[in-house]
Amino acid sequence: MNILWVLLALAACLWGHGGVLLLHQQAGPYVVSLFSADAPLRAGSQDFTVLLQNAADGTPQLDANVTLIFRNSDAKEQIEARAGQSANKLLYAASAHLFTGVWNVTITIHSPAGFVATTKNSLTILDKQPPVAAYWPYFALIPAAILLFILNRHLKNRTRTVPH
Amino acid sequence: MNTGTAMLASWNLDVPSLALLILVALIYLRGWLRGRRLIEFTEDQSRLAAFLGGLAVLFLALDSPLDTFDTLYLSTHMTQHLLLMMVAPPLLLMGRPMLPLLRGLPKWFVKEGLGPFLAWPRLRRVGRLLVFPSFAWGVYIASTILWHLPKFYELVLQSPFWHGVQHACFFWTAILFWWPVVQPTPGRPPWPRWTMIPYLLLADIVNTALSAFFVFSGVVLYPNYATLQGVSGASRDQALAGVIMWVPGSIAYLIPAIVLTFGIFSPAGSMPQRAIKRPPLSPRRRLPLPLLRRAAQLAMLVLAVVVIADGFRGAQVASLNKAGVWPWIYWRGLSVVALLAVGNLFCLACPFTLARDLARKIFPPRLRWPQRLRNKWIAAVLLALYLWAYEAFSLWDSPWLTAWLITGYFVAAILTDTLFRGASFCKYVCPIGQFHFISSLVSPGEIRVRKQDVCRSCQTYDCIRGNTHSRGCELYLFQPKKVGNLDCTFCLDCVKACPHDNVAYLPVMPASTLLSDPYRSSLGRLSKRNDLAALVLVMVFGAFVNAAGMVAPVIMWEHGLHARFGPQSLPWIIAVLVFSGIIAIPALITALCAALNRWAGLTIQSGLLQSVRRFVLSLVPLGFAMWCAHLLYHLATPFGVPDGMTGAQLLLLDAGLLLTLYVCWRIAQQSATKIHREFAVVVPWATLSCALYGLGVWILMEPMQMRGMMH
Numbered sequence: 011m012n013i014l015w016v017l018l019a020l021a022a023c024l025w026g027h028g029g030v031l032l033l034h035q036q037a038g039p040y041v042v043s044l045f046s047a048d049a050p051l052r053a054g055s056q057d058f059t060v061l062l063q064n065a066a067d068g069t070p071q072l073d074a075n076v077t078l079i080f081r082n083s084d085a086k087e088q089i090e091a092r093a094g095q096s097a098n099k100l101l102y103a104a105s106a107h108l109f110t111g112v113w114n115v116t117i118t119i120h121s122p123a124g125f126v127a128t129t130k131n132s133l134t135i136l137d138k139q140p141p142v143a144a145y146w147p148y149f150a151l152i153p154a155a156i157l158l159f160i161l162n163r164h165l166k167n168r169t170r171t172v173p174h
Numbered sequence: 175m176n177t178g179t180a181m182l183a184s185w186n187l188d189v190p191s192l193a194l195l196i197l198v199a200l201i202y203l204r205g206w207l208r209g210r211r212l213i214e215f216t217e218d219q220s221r222l223a224a225f226l227g228g229l230a231v232l233f234l235a236l237d238s239p240l241d242t243f244d245t246l247y248l249s250t251h252m253t254q255h256l257l258l259m260m261v262a263p264p265l266l267l268m269g270r271p272m273l274p275l276l277r278g279l280p281k282w283f284v285k286e287g288l289g290p291f292l293a294w295p296r297l298r299r300v301g302r303l304l305v306f307p308s309f310a311w312g313v314y315i316a317s318t319i320l321w322h323l324p325k326f327y328e329l330v331l332q333s334p335f336w337h338g339v340q341h342a343c344f345f346w347t348a349i350l351f352w353w354p355v356v357q358p359t360p361g362r363p364p365w366p367r368w369t370m371i372p373y374l375l376l377a378d379i380v381n382t383a384l385s386a387f388f389v390f391s392g393v394v395l396y397p398n399y400a401t402l403q404g405v406s407g408a409s410r411d412q413a414l415a416g417v418i419m420w421v422p423g424s425i426a427y428l429i430p431a432i433v434l435t436f437g438i439f440s441p442a443g444s445m446p447q448r449a450i451k452r453p454p455l456s457p458r459r460r461l462p463l464p465l466l467r468r469a470a471q472l473a474m475l476v477l478a479v480v481v482i483a484d485g486f487r488g489a490q491v492a493s494l495n496k497a498g499v500w501p502w503i504y505w506r507g508l509s510v511v512a513l514l515a516v517g518n519l520f521c522l523a524c525p526f527t528l529a530r531d532l533a534r535k536i537f538p539p540r541l542r543w544p545q546r547l548r549n550k551w552i553a554a555v556l557l558a559l560y561l562w563a564y565e566a567f568s569l570w571d572s573p574w575l576t577a578w579l580i581t582g583y584f585v586a587a588i589l590t591d592t593l594f595r596g597a598s599f600c601k602y603v604c605p606i607g608q609f610h611f612i613s614s615l616v617s618p619g620e621i622r623v624r625k626q627d628v629c630r631s632c633q634t635y636d637c638i639r640g641n642t643h644s645r646g647c648e649l650y651l652f653q654p655k656k657v658g659n660l661d662c663t664f665c666l667d668c669v670k671a672c673p674h675d676n677v678a679y680l681p682v683m684p685a686s687t688l689l690s691d692p693y694r695s696s697l698g699r700l701s702k703r704n705d706l707a708a709l710v711l712v713m714v715f716g717a718f719v720n721a722a723g724m725v726a727p728v729i730m731w732e733h734g735l736h737a738r739f740g741p742q743s744l745p746w747i748i749a750v751l752v753f754s755g756i757i758a759i760p761a762l763i764t765a766l767c768a769a770l771n772r773w774a775g776l777t778i779q780s781g782l783l784q785s786v787r788r789f790v791l792s793l794v795p796l797g798f799a800m801w802c803a804h805l806l807y808h809l810a811t812p813f814g815v816p817d818g819m820t821g822a823q824l825l826l827l828d829a830g831l832l833l834t835l836y837v838c839w840r841i842a843q844q845s846a847t848k849i850h851r852e853f854a855v856v857v858p859w860a861t862l863s864c865a866l867y868g869l870g871v872w873i874l875m876e877p878m879q880m881r882g883m884m885h
Contacts, residue, residue: 068403
């Protein structure tokens with residue numbers, strides 16, 4: 011029976027996933043999908059990925075130049091998204107440092123044939139999480155371990171006091 | 175790169191999950207090998223293959239392109255779920271992992287940590303309920319149906335967190351479901367064996383109904399996929415997902431059902447497995463350890479010479495100079511990794527002792543180290559001075575000063591040890607060595623005797639006296655009385671000298687030698703050593719002061735004071751901050767903690783100092799954890815700080831705090847005047863530990879100056 015608890019611990023490795031769809035629009039001959047690694051988006055460094063598909067047959071396009079331009083009332087950040095940089099090699103990846111507020115994102119695609127397509131959307135960036143909220147599992151580990159230890163001692167003492 | 179190649183190259187290697195899978199595989203393998211030494215079953219190798227195969231399938235499901243594309247294609251996602259629910263769990267259970275995993279874990283952890291839980295009747299009852307066939311079947315089917323409802327499935331596609339929850343649910347419930355089928359533990363199953371055939375067939379019926387709905391429903395169940403692929407693409411993808419669920423899914427249920435049927439009707443199925451007695455083990459093969467040590471020392475000596483040469487003659491830009499990068503980034507980081515994983519490997523490969531050994535061939539030492547200086551005061555003062563000089567002269571930023579420092583180290587080691595016998599430099603002077611001695615108290619291994627009985631019958635004491643093959647311990651550590659790694663340079667002389675092959679590197683529970691205060695060879699009782707307590711305080715508080723010196727608020731504060739007190743004041747400001755941080759404040763705080771215990775009449779220690787000396791040792795794990803968190807950050811910097819760095823640093827601090835609290839509690843048990851007073855005794859020291867932990871967390875959360883790498 012104890013094996014069950016050991017195996018259940020294995021399931022911890024099933025966590026950790028990414029890729030939330032933020033935008034899906036047609037731009038010229040392309041269908042553009044923008045993903046972020048986190049949801050909701052928070053101030054700081056954010057990883058974005060772009061999937062570029064042929065609008066006619068849905069096949070991914072890997073040979074275009076993709077540029078992301080983030081604008082708000084005070085700032086502008088322009089980043090070139092590169093193919094093959096993320097785990098999903100069908101996507102163009104870029105990292106942007108954004109602060110809190112509403113941003114307009116413009117995705118510009120330069121096809122090898124010289125065609126330019128553009129699509130726009132707005133993103134809301136929330137405040138950065140306080141460290142306690144961002145790293146709560148690491149802090150929760152200590153009281154959890156202490157509770158387990160207390161339980162461990164309690165069980166051990168009980169075993170000692172029970173006559174055989 | 176074309177689309178097909180790009181898809182096949184899209185591996186989503188998740189380091190923590192991969193590390194966990196490798197760790198589990200290693201633990202199982204270790205336990206399996208240990209088990210085979212005792213007795214070998216004919217099915218052993220197939221169990222090993224099944225378990226490792228199960229882990230490989232998990233790896234495939236979690237890190238392969240299946241994982242990368244699961245939010246884009248339902249068919250990919252379905253294949254991933256199939257592996258998580260129908261392939262990995264039965265394979266893992268077929269490996270009968272309980273004994274190998276328990277055998278593979280450290281004995282102290284199984285006995286002290288897991289033992290009480292494994293023997294807890296209530297937990298066993300809960301476990302029995304979870305794998306009771308009707309319950310396991312119900313939970314598995316409910317989880318499968320629930321997570322495929324569009325509302326929940328769409329949530330999964332929108333949220334990484336819920337995606338993780340879904341995968342965890344699938345895997346956990348599948349473990350429960352396959353449990354009664356595989357029967358991985360001995361004992362009578364709750365239901366007769368034949369009932370597992372309808373058990374599997376009923377699950378297959380549900381699976382078939384669900385997959386038929388995917389294939390024939392005619393509507394796109396999950397609009398998220400339609401957004402990306404269009405309605406017709408998503409419909410085709412959904413039908414393919416249904417077929418995957420239907421055909422391979424049904425096969426996964428039917429094959430075990432058929433095997434069970436044959437097993438029930440075949441007389442061979444009831445034959446007990448045969449055990450094969452292993453022949454006696456061959457004698458332990460000895461590695462040429464001293465030779466390996468010399469090779470490591472030689473390599474380190476060459477590296478030191480290169481660093482010195484580049485420091486004196488190379489570009490005086492730390493990040494471009496070997497003297498700015500190798501010692502401050504790599505050597506320090508790798509040293510703590512070695513301490514964390516093995517032990518004091520730096521002293522083992524120390525280039526300074528190689529140089530002094532060569533010098534001793536020309537100038538053999540004749541004097542004995544003065545009696546009055548046989549303590550750690552010189553080393554403690556030097557360690558404090560080093561921590562001050564690091565900040566005051568920005569040692570990390572000056573290749574020239576670094577080269578001088580290493581040269582000076584060589585000169586000091588050679589001078590000291592050509593004058594005085596034994597390893598006087600290592601034992602009484604070297605601050606780096608003392609740092610490693612203290613830190614290695616938390617290491618998971620120790621050079622110690624295998625069996626005390628063998629030592630009791632020994633008449634020659636070669637481990638300390640030496641013999642024709644090897645010199646004895648130069649730090650005067652008599653192995654039968656040696657406790658812990660303090661003062662042990664891992665030189666392996668005792669290992670080589672012991673004629674009974676009774677001294678070896680053996681695993682120990684980290685910090686276990688801090689729990690009690692026995693007489694230790696050449697050190698006495700630690701609770702009677704003021705010098706050691708001072709050294710420990712410098713090392714522990716130095717970890718926080720050294721790391722704090724890198725973070726923006728502290729640097730700004732220093733600059734503010736500098737502007738206020740004038741241009742010449744900076745060295746004095748740094749001196750006041752560093753020495754108060756590593757000497758004055760620790761002395762005051764620890765004295766206060768001891769005074770609180772005494773005032774309340776809680777401890778048996780007669781004096782304030784005695785109490786301080788006993789309890790400061792409990793802070794070693796936390797101090798070492800802070801050094802690790804700090805230096806591993808530097809080690810990772812040249813490769814680009816990985817995403818999970820702060821999490822890993824916090825985990826190290828967590829482990830340090832928990833170990834510190836545990837040691838503190840055990841010391842309090844021995845020090846409390848009355849039974850059940852130990853919690854009251856612990857309070858001041860636990861408060862101090864938690865305050866240090868909080869300080870460490872604050873430092874780690876602040877942006878760090880990447881010394882030696884960026885300017």
